[in-house]
Structure formats: C-alpha cells, structure tokens
Amino acid sequence: MLTISNLQASIGEKEILKGINLEVKAGEVHAIMGPNGSGKSTLASVLAGRETYEVTGGSVLFDGKDLLELAPEERAAEGIFLAFQYPVEIPGVSTTNFLRTALNEIRKYRGEEALDAVQFLKLMKEKMKLVNIDQSLLSRSLNEGFSGGEKKRNEVFQMAMLEPKLAILDETDSGLDIDALRIVAEGVNKLRSPERSTIVVTHYQRLLDYIVPDYVHVLYKGRIVKSGPKELALELEEKGYDWIKAEAEYQQ
Amino acid sequence: MTPNSQSYSRTSPLKDQLLAAFQVTEERINGESKSPVHQVRRAALQQFDKLGFPTIKHEEWKYANVKNLIQEAFELETPSPLSADDLHTLEIPNLSGNILYFVNGRYKPEMSTIVSPAAEVQILSFAEALKSQPETINNYFAQQADYQDNAFTALNTAFAHDGVFIRVPDGKVVEQPIIIRYINDAREKKVAAQPRNLIIVGRNANVKIAESYRSLGEMTAFTNVVTEISLARDANVEHYKVQNDTDAAYHIGTTQVRQADNSHFYSATVTLNGGFVRNNLNIVLDGEYCEAYMYGLYIPNGRQFVDNHTLVDHAKPNSYSSELYKGILEEKSTGVFNGKIFVRQDAQKTNAYQSCKNVVLSPEATMNTKPQLEIFADDVKCSHGTTTGMLDEEALFYMRSRGIPRTEAQALLMYAFAQDVLTQIKIEPIREYLSAVVAQKLAM
Ligand SMILES: Nc1ncnc2c1ncn2[C@@H]1O[C@H](COP(=O)(O)OP(=O)(O)OP(=O)(O)O)[C@@H](O)[C@H]1O
Ligand SMILES: [Mg+2]
Numbered sequence: 001m002l003t004i005s006n007l008q009a010s011i012g013e014k015e016i017l018k019g020i021n022l023e024v025k026a027g028e029v030h031a032i033m034g035p036n037g038s039g040k041s042t043l044a045s046v047l048a049g050r051e052t053y054e055v056t057g058g059s060v061l062f063d064g065k066d067l068l069e070l071a072p073e074e075r076a077a078e079g080i081f082l083a084f085q086y087p088v089e090i091p092g093v094s095t096t097n098f099l100r101t102a103l104n105e106i107r108k109y110r111g112e113e114a115l116d117a118v119q120f121l122k123l124m125k126e127k128m129k130l131v132n133i134d135q136s137l138l139s140r141s142l143n144e145g146f147s148g149g150e151k152k153r154n155e156v157f158q159m160a161m162l163e164p165k166l167a168i169l170d171e172t173d174s175g176l177d178i179d180a181l182r183i184v185a186e187g188v189n190k191l192r193s194p195e196r197s198t199i200v201v202t203h204y205q206r207l208l209d210y211i212v213p214d215y216v217h218v219l220y221k222g223r224i225v226k227s228g229p230k231e232l233a234l235e236l237e238e239k240g241y242d243w244i245k246a247e248a249e250y251q252q
Numbered sequence: 253m254t255p256n257s258q259s260y261s262r263t264s265p266l267k268d269q270l271l272a273a274f275q276v277t278e279e280r281i282n283g284e285s286k287s288p289v290h291q292v293r294r295a296a297l298q299q300f301d302k303l304g305f306p307t308i309k310h311e312e313w314k315y316a317n318v319k320n321l322i323q324e325a326f327e328l329e330t331p332s333p334l335s336a337d338d339l340h341t342l343e344i345p346n347l348s349g350n351i352l353y354f355v356n357g358r359y360k361p362e363m364s365t366i367v368s369p370a371a372e373v374q375i376l377s378f379a380e381a382l383k384s385q386p387e388t389i390n391n392y393f394a395q396q397a398d399y400q401d402n403a404f405t406a407l408n409t410a411f412a413h414d415g416v417f418i419r420v421p422d423g424k425v426v427e428q429p430i431i432i433r434y435i436n437d438a439r440e441k442k443v444a445a446q447p448r449n450l451i452i453v454g455r456n457a458n459v460k461i462a463e464s465y466r467s468l469g470e471m472t473a474f475t476n477v478v479t480e481i482s483l484a485r486d487a488n489v490e491h492y493k494v495q496n497d498t499d500a501a502y503h504i505g506t507t508q509v510r511q512a513d514n515s516h517f518y519s520a521t522v523t524l525n526g527g528f529v530r531n532n533l534n535i536v537l538d539g540e541y542c543e544a545y546m547y548g549l550y551i552p553n554g555r556q557f558v559d560n561h562t563l564v565d566h567a568k569p570n571s572y573s574s575e576l577y578k579g580i581l582e583e584k585s586t587g588v589f590n591g592k593i594f595v596r597q598d599a600q601k602t603n604a605y606q607s608c609k610n611v612v613l614s615p616e617a618t619m620n621t622k623p624q625l626e627i628f629a630d631d632v633k634c635s636h637g638t639t640t641g642m643l644d645e646e647a648l649f650y651m652r653s654r655g656i657p658r659t660e661a662q663a664l665l666m667y668a669f670a671q672d673v674l675t676q677i678k679i680e681p682i683r684e685y686l687s688a689v690v691a692q693k694l695a696m
Binding site for chain 1: 644645646647649650651652653654655656657658660661664665667668669671672
C-alpha cells in the first residue's frame with residue numbers, strides 16, 4: 001500500500017529525513033518510535049504533504065501512485081489521514097461544518113455524490129458513539145479552547161468520519177488519560193480491516209498494548225535504525241534508546 | 253487641526269461646478285431662501301468654498317486620495333430609467349418592514365413602502381420634512397455634523413435637500429425595521445448624490461435602521477452622505493450601513509451620533525464592494541451610562557480602497573464603548589482604519605475598547621491602521637489593539653490534510669473571520685444577504 005524509498009527531506013538548509021525506507025502493506029499496523037527530534041513528525045507531515053518541508057530525494061508510492069506529486073487535499077482524498085501531534089485551532093468553524101465540507105470534498109474528488117444533511121448526521125451519530133465524543137464539543141470552533149485530550153479525541157473522531165486507507169497517528173496518545181486512551185485505541189481498532197493500514201507514532205508501550213503493531217521501527221536522526229516485531233517496543237521501554245543510539249553511531 | 257495651505261486643493265473642476273450649481277439651486281428655491289435651513293446651507297457653502305477638497309497632505313486624508321474625483325463634473329440631477337419593476341434585480345431577499353428607495357439621490361415614494369403606524373414613528377423624506385416641520389429641522393439639522401473642518405460635510409450641508417427624516421417619539425418601540433436603499437444608476441451617465449439623513453430618537457424609544465448603498469453601471473457614481481442621529485435618554489438605536497457599490501463608485505459618508513444618558517447605540521458598517529470608500533463614524537457620548545458598539549467589516553479586492561475613520565468622544569463619566577473592525581484584503585486593495593478615542597477630563601470610569609483585525613491575502617494589498625487614544629481622565633479602562641496578518645498557513649494545511657482544497661479552505665477561514673461581525677447584525681434578511689454576498693466574494 002505504502003512504499004517509502006530513500007526519502008530525504010529538509011527544511012531550509014537543515015536536513016531532517018536522511019533516507020527513510022519503509023513498506024506498509026494493507027491491513028498492517030506499524031509503530032514508529034524514537035527520541036525527541038528524530039524526525040517522526042517530519043515524516044508524518046511529509047506524507048501528508050506539508051509544503052514547508054522540501055523533499056530532496058527518494059520516492060513514496062501509495063497504492064501505486066506517486067504520492068509526492070499530489071497536493072495535501074488530493075492525498076486526503078486518496079485515503080491518507082494524519083492525526084496531528086498538535087492539532088490546529090480553526091476559529092469560527094465547527095467540527096461539524098468542517099467535517100461536512102471535508103467529507104463532501106473528498107466524495108467530489110472520488111466522483112461520489114455529496115451526503116445530504118440527514119445522511120451526514122446519521123454518519124456523525126454513529127461515529128460519535130464509536131469514539132465516545134460529545135455533541136457539544138462538535139458544535140464549538142474546531143480545537144479552539146479544547147483541552148489536550150479533547151483535541152486528540154477529536155482527531156480520532158475525524159479519522160472515523162473520513163475512513164482513511166492509511167491513518168498516521170502522531171502521538172495521539174499523549175495528553176490522554178487512561179480511559180480516553182482506551183477509548184481512542186478502541187476507536188482505532190474498530191476501524192482496523194484487511195484493507196486499512198495504520199502508522200502509529202508514539203513514545204509509549206502503553207498505547208501498543210491496545211493497538212498491537214505488526215512491526216516496530218526506531219527512527220533516529222532521520223533514519224530508521226532498527227525494526228522488529230512488537231516485542232521491540234517492550235525492549236525500548238525497558239532499556240531506553242542509548243543502546244540503539246550506540247548501535248546506530250557504530251554503524252555510521 | 254489647523255489646515256496648512258497644502259491640506260486642501262483650492263480649485264478643481266468639481267469645486268467650480270458645485271459652486272455654480274449652488275447658484276442654480278438657490279434660484280429654484282427662492283421661496284425657501286430666507287429660511288434658517290438655507291442660511292446654514294449658505295454658511296456651509298462658504299466654508300466649502302474656503303476649504304476646497306482635502307489633499308493627501310491633510311492628516312485625516314493621508315491615504316484617501318480624491319484627486320481623480322475632483323477632476324470630474326456631474327450633472328445636478330441625473331434621471332434614471334430605473335423603475336419599480338427593475339428592483340427585483342437589486343432585491344435583498346425576504347426584506348420586510350419600512351423600505352425607502354432613493355434613486356440618484358431622489359426619494360421614490362412610488363417604489364417605497366412605509367408600514368409602521370405614524371404614531372409609532374414619523375418617516376418622511378428630508379424634502380417633505382423641510383416643508384412640513386421646519387421647526388424640528390431647524391433644531392436638529394447640522395447641529396452635530398461639523399462642517400467647519402470637513403469639506404465633504406460642508407458640501408453635503410450646502411446641498412442638503414433630500415434624504416430621510418425619522419423621528420421616534422418618546423417611549424415608542426418601532427417594531428419594523430427602517431431600510432433605506434440608496435441606488436445610484438450610473439449605467440448611462442455619471443451620478444452624484446448627496447443624501448442628508450436626520451434621525452431623532454426620543455426618550456426610551458427603540459428603532460432599527462439600515463442604510464444600504466448600491467450603484468449600477470460603469471460610470472462614476474459619487475455619494476456624499478451625512479447622517480445625523482440623536483439619541484435622547486434611554487433610547488436604543490441599531491444602525492447598519494451596508495455598501496455594495498461598483499468599482500467605479502466613490503462613497504464618502506459621515507454618520508454623526510450624539511447620545512444622552514443611558515442610551516444605547518449599536519452599529520455595524522459593512523463594505524462589500526466599492527472603488528473608493530470613506531466612512532466616518534463619530535459618536536459623542538454626551539451622557540452618563542451610555543453604551544456604544546461599533547462593528548465593521550470590509551473585504552476589498554481589485555484596486556478598491558476602503559477607509560474607516562471612527563471617533564468616540566467620551567464627554568461624560570461612566571460610559572462604555574466597544575469597537576471591532578475586521579478586514580480581508582485581496583489583490584491590490586488598500587484598507588485604512590483610523591480609530592480615535594477621546595476621554596475627556598470629566599469622563600471618569602470610562603470603559604473604552606477598540607480592536608481592528610485584518611487579514612491581507614495578497615502581497616500587493618495594504619492595510620494601514622492607526623489607533624489614537626487621547627485620555628484626559630485618570631480613572632478609566634481603555635484598550636486597543638490592531639493586528640494585520642496573512643492567512644494562517646498552519647490552519648490551511650490542517651484543513652487541506654482533511655481533503656478541503658486550498659481555495660475552499662481559505663474561503664471557509666475567511667468566512668468564519670467575517671462572521672464575528674456579520675452575526676452582530678440583528679435584521680435577519682440583511683444579515684443573510686450580507687453573508688451570502690461575503691461568501692460569494694470570498695469564494696473567488
Ligand atoms: N519548521 C521547522 N523549522 C526548523 N526546524 C524544524 C522544523 N520542524 C522540525 N524541525 C526540526 O526537525 C527535527 C525533527 O523534528 P520532528 O518534529 O520531526 O521530531 P519528532 O521526532 O516528531 O520529535 P518529538 O518526539 O519531540 O515529537 C527537530 O530537530 C526539529 O527541531
Ligand atoms: Mg513529533
């Protein structure tokens with residue numbers, strides 16, 4: 001589904017991604033871990049199409065399409081969704097209004113008919129239950145004055161509404177209390193299917209207890225320096241990153 | 253301000269023509285020429301003659317350059333073929349209440365509808381009121397709007413013949429809004445219109461008024477309007493000014509308000525379109541426990557110019573004023589916001605707030621803001637802030653990452669930005685009309 005080959009990206013003069021290789025097949029869950037500032041959010045942003053990063057090399061294929069050629073909105077319509085580490089406040093636009101616009105734009109791109117108000121509300125109700133989110137939150141300006149946890153939950157709600165083929169969750173677990181974490185993880189799990197894939201960026205094993213990954217990768221200084229089965233996350237939790245850093249420096 | 257010799261242009265074709273036109277009108281109205289109103293007109297004309305039109309050397313007209321306008325000459329009366337049947341093209345959907353039409357500056361009773369009972373409110377054209385109640389006019393006309401320093405007000409005063417006269421007696425609540433529609437039909441000929449409005453609101457009376465300006469055609473349409481509003485104690489007035497003019501139009505207007513004790517004045521000025529727009533909104537809080545609210549929205553594009561000057565004069569203690577102006581500037585447009593707040597020595601316990609927020613969508617658009625606080629009392633709460641920024645790229649990316657294309661995302665953000673002002677408009681059909689036009693203009 002997603003093939004990243006030797007992806008390099010920089011901001012200004014600064015090289016951040018230094019050759020990422022990653023293959024995500026349909027139905028798989030990949031976890032990406034790694035120390036602060038190693039480039040995890042950068043990778044997520046580049047996949048979503050943030051223009052502040054310049055892609056200086058490599059390629060990304062998504063369902064056979066050259067992803068890097070597409071505008072962010074086209075990527076969304078092709079089925080990519082990024083749950084932001086820091087969701088952005090959209091003053092004056094309610095989640096409801098925002099999602100109705102987003103959903104119908106995506107449907108338009110796909111040549112599908114727009115959902116009418118009734119169909120849209122029905123879908124909303126259904127997904128609200130899934131992530132246990134409150135109507136009152138959805139009628140407020142998107143993310144404005146939301147608590148950290150509310151923002152994250154809203155990201156998952158948006159994901160549920162848009163039903164992406166590839167969801168990239170960037171530290172969606174941070175800022176969530178234990179109950180919220182479980183609800184959010186359940187939300188993600190309910191959306192799992194053989195056609196859908198997920199990339200989970202996290203610092204904590206905790207989330208991976210709920211969303212069990214097929215693979216765990218460690219990103220360090222702009223490269224994936226180690227990959228392994230889900231047990232790798234446990235090992236990282238136990239030992240920290242020093243041994244990985246040492247290994248990586250040694251290989252250089 | 254003492255005007256120096258460069259602040260005004262002494263001669264110009266428009267000035268010459270207007271001076272000559274004044275003579276012509278004087279001959280026509282000889283019966284009226286001894287009246288006190290006409291004496292004021294004369295004095296105003298002399299003042300205009302003395303001043304001439306302001307140049308950009310004049311501090312108050314620094315950005316508002318009228319040099320092209322004053323090269324033009326207009327006919328005094330421009331007939332328009334516009335008929336009641338043509339109005340549907342200009343309709344504001346679902347409008348109801350008192351609707352007064354002016355075409356090229358002249359009242360059109362046959363197009364207008366007045367529904368409020370006369371006991372509730374007197375609604376007349378200024379021309380009719382001059383005849384039927386000269387006393388009242390004498391007492392109020394040109395009492396607020398100063399023509400000594402403002403050449404355009406002087407000019408309007410000199411040519412004050414038509415417009416709207418509204419008087420709400422003490423204690424009356426005018427149920428239906430009063431909507432005044434000024435239409436300049438410049439499809440075949442240039443038009444100049446100088447409406448003069450006088451609004452007198454009695455004690456504990458309540459009224460909602462909207463002035464809507466609209467021009468048609470490719471030729472120059474020039475409006476120079478003055479509205480004087482007087483609020484007695486405990487009066488409540490909502491006043492909206494809506495501008496949807498062509499790129500070839502000039503609009504220069506002054507709304508002059510005086511508030512007595514415990515009165516509430518609530519206003520919004522929305523400029524949807526217009527080549528050259530200068531709005532002066534001057535409020536004198538000449539009483540205690542007054543409240544004045546001023547909202548503004550302007551969304552110029554092309555080479556449009558929109559200049560809002562506001563002045564709140566806190567003359568007495570314990571009053572409150574609050575101001576929010578918002579602008580969205582596209583292409584090569586220019587915006588100006590100049591907000592003055594005076595707090596006189598007597599005006600202790602004043603609360604005055606002012607905010608002006610702008611989004612500049614193109615590198616070729618400019619916004620000039622100048623808040624001016626002059627505070628002579630010591631126990632006051634005042635704040636002001638202006639921001640001018642570009643579109644929030646983070647917000648745009650967030651929206652695009654959800655599938656909303658850039659232009660739609662931008663339109664959605666800007667529409668929401670504008671809504672802060674539009675939601676303040678309490679005459680529903682007008683609010684809906686404005687929302688629709690704003691959405692349309694932002695979707696480009
Ligand atoms: N807009 C930017 N301008 C300058 N440097 C940037 C910018 N965005 C990211 N960086 C730098 O790129 C590096 C990688 O940042 P990134 O946010 O991808 O890290 P991360 O792995 O997500 O870290 P964390 O675990 O703290 O979220 C950091 O050194 C960061 O400072
Ligand atoms: Mg990060």
